[in-house]
Amino acid sequence: MSGPHEDATPSAAPPAHGDQPPLVESVPLFPADVPPVPPLPTTASAPQPPYRRTRAEAREVRMAEDRDDQFPEDTVPRPAAAAPPPASPSRAASAPEQPAVPASAPPPPSSPAVAPSAPAAPPVVASSPVSSTPVSPAPAGPPPAFAVPPATPHPVFAPTPGAPAAVEPASRRELRERNSFLQTERPEEPARDGARGVLNRIGFRVRPSAQEQSARDDELAVSQHWPGPRTIAVVNGKGGAGKTPTTILLSAVFARYGGAGVLAWDNNQTRGTLGWRTDTGPHDRTLLELLPDVGRLLGTGAQSADLAHFMHHQPREKYDVLRSKPIRLAHENRLSPADVDAIHAVAAKFYRLIIIDSGNDESDPMWLRMIDHADQLVVATTTRADHAEAGALLLEALEDRDERSARLARSSVVVVSQADPKATPTEVEHVVSGYQSLARDVVSIPFDHEMVDGHLRYGALAKRTQRAWLAAGASVARGF
Numbered sequence: 125m126s127g128p129h130e131d132a133t134p135s136a137a138p139p140a141h142g143d144q145p146p147l148v149e150s151v152p153l154f155p156a157d158v159p160p161v162p163p164l165p166t167t168a169s170a171p172q173p174p175y176r177r178t179r180a181e182a183r184e185v186r187m188a189e190d191r192d193d194q195f196p197e198d199t200v201p202r203p204a205a206a207a208p209p210p211a212s213p214s215r216a217a218s219a220p221e222q223p224a225v226p227a228s229a230p231p232p233p234s235s236p237a238v239a240p241s242a243p244a245a246p247p248v249v250a251s252s253p254v255s256s257t258p259v260s261p262a263p264a265g266p267p268p269a270f271a272v273p274p275a276t277p278h279p280v281f282a283p284t285p286g287a288p289a290a291v292e293p294a295s296r297r298e299l300r301e302r303n304s305f306l307q308t309e310r311p312e313e314p315a316r317d318g319a320r321g322v323l324n325r326i327g328f329r330v331r332p333s334a335q336e337q338s339a340r341d342d343e344l345a346v347s348q349h350w351p352g353p354r355t356i357a358v359v360n361g362k363g364g365a366g367k368t369p370t371t372i373l374l375s376a377v378f379a380r381y382g383g384a385g386v387l388a389w390d391n392n393q394t395r396g397t398l399g400w401r402t403d404t405g406p407h408d409r410t411l412l413e414l415l416p417d418v419g420r421l422l423g424t425g426a427q428s429a430d431l432a433h434f435m436h437h438q439p440r441e442k443y444d445v446l447r448s449k450p451i452r453l454a455h456e457n458r459l460s461p462a463d464v465d466a467i468h469a470v471a472a473k474f475y476r477l478i479i480i481d482s483g484n485d486e487s488d489p490m491w492l493r494m495i496d497h498a499d500q501l502v503v504a505t506t507t508r509a510d511h512a513e514a515g516a517l518l519l520e521a522l523e524d525r526d527e528r529s530a531r532l533a534r535s536s537v538v539v540v541s542q543a544d545p546k547a548t549p550t551e552v553e554h555v556v557s558g559y560q561s562l563a564r565d566v567v568s569i570p571f572d573h574e575m576v577d578g579h580l581r582y583g584a585l586a587k588r589t590q591r592a593w594l595a596a597g598a599s600v601a602r603g604f
Contacts, residue, residue, distance in 0.1 A: 313340075339591060342598035347381045350604055353472040356479045357498035360505055362514035363484050366541045368398050369575050370504040370596075371481040376582035377597035378477055379443035385476035386443040387435070389467070391494050392483040393458045399447035401580045405436035410447045411459075411467060418466040421473070428474045441582055446471070461493040468497050486518060495522070495529060500603050501536035503563065505555070506543040512555045519562045536563045537599050542571040564603060567596040 314324040315332040323330050332340065358371045371388050379386040390398035390411070399410070414434040420426060435444040446467070459467075471478045480494050495501075501522075503515040515538065522533040538559040542552055552568055559566045572589040574580065582590065 339594065342594045343381050345598035345601045346378055346594065348601060349382065349476060353475060354477050354499050354604055355497050356500045356502055356600060357482060357494050358479065358502045358504055359482050359518060360503060360511065360515045361484055361486050361518050362511050365511040365514065366504040366506055366543065368401060368481055369541065369580055370502060370539050371398060371479050372401060372580045373582055373593045374597055374600065375443045375479050376441040377593055379441055380582065384442055387446060387471050387475040387478050388443060389446045389471060389478060389480045390448040391480045391490060392448055393488060393490055394483050395450035396448040396481060397450060398445060398481045402436065402445045403438050409434045410449045412449055415463055415466065418470055421470045431474055459490050461489045464490055464493040498532060500600055501532045502600060503536055503538045505538065506541050507547040507551050507555050512558065516559065516562060534564065535603055537603065538563045538566045539569060539596050540566060541569040545571045565599045567592065567599055569593065
């Protein structure tokens with residue numbers, strides 16, 4: 125049979141499917157006239173797979189890489205095909221081309237297991253003539269795609285050797301800082317007095333003046349309650365120096381602004397007039413009737429209302445008065461130091477503030493025992509020279525008595541009342557400046573007709589006189 129296929133060799137069999145020639149012809153990587161380049165170091169014991177891939181193998185590799193990019197956590201590590209090291213130009217030109225091994229062909233039985241590695245980058249072929257300088261070996265390839273590199277601490281957060289461990293906060297509240305919704309500062313009230321007060325009453329909001337703000341500060345000082353009772357002794361060795369008016373008006377200031385619990389006590393054995401210048405209660409009892417009931421009043425069954433049998437309450441001024449009995453002679457009114465202790469114990473149990481009006485005899489045991497119970501001294505004097513000198517001598521004598529009496533003298537407050545309406549401002553300033561080196565503070569009280577005689581009430585005084593007594597009470601309060 126003749127035809128176009130007669131020239132074919134009858135004995136030649138068609139090539140098997142697995143023996144198909146490579147699709148790409150092998151060409152030399154380097155020209156033949158280029159000097160040879162030393163090959164990269166290789167491991168003799170680890171044979172490399174063929175360099176060329178078939179289309180099927182390349183397709184599987186690409187599909188595996190796509191799966192790794194889309195599902196990095198679910199990817200099963202699989203070895204990647206590695207390329208053989210580049211051969212020398214002479215070897216590439218003379219060596220016969222090796223057919224590509226199919227992807228399904230298993231490795232030779234005698235070959236040991238080769239660690240998977242990432243595909244190596246193909247060598248770069250320069251378009252210009254290659255220099256004769258030998259090429260240095262390429263660095264080792266990247267680690268396998270499926271290998272997990274060891275954890276390396278960040279340089280900023282890396283622990284310092286030998287440093288103490290960080291202390292964990294106790295709770296999340298310590299980590300959170302916020303401003304409190306509660307107000308920590310006292311809000312400023314608008315002005316109430318003068319033209320500023322008038323403007324506020326018609327709808328404006330004007331701050332108080334400096335004078336009104338100073339009065340508010342003094343009101344706050346006399347309104348305080350201290351932990352435990354406090355005792356004030358009003359003293360001067362000269363009669364008529366203003367001790368009783370000072371006791372009454374200081375009691376009224378502290379009771380009006382600070383509330384109840386204030387007692388004015390007449391500790392005068394020579395016809396004390398405290399009861400005569402204050403309101404009388406529904407009885408005429410005095411401290412002499414109180415002494416027999418001291419034991420009962422100090423007992424556990426006593427109540428504060430039981431004191432109404434002996435005290436004279438001042439309904440307008442809100443304080444109580446413990447009278448002496450001035451109609452009796454001095455030797456009949458005289459008390460012992462133990463009696464003073466007993467009365468003071470009862471007063472300290474039921475009152476927060478005790479203001480004692482004293483006599484004129486500085487050597488009397490009643491007077492000295494009063495000083496031992498005092499927490500603050502108030503020297504009452506007028507602008508008269510004999511009254512001022514008597515008060516100064518008393519302070520100097522207390523400084524020489526003992527350390528406690530000296531401390532009371534240095535922290536005392538002097539109240540200078542202008543009893544004479546004809547006294548000039550120069551005379552008042554002379555007395556005030558003379559006491560400044562002896563006492564902690566000196567307060568001047570202007571002349572007021574309501575202080576001259578009769579019952580004495582704080583509400584009946586002129587406005588400027590009330591302001592002066594408020595300043596005197598605030599000065600005493602700041603000494604506690």
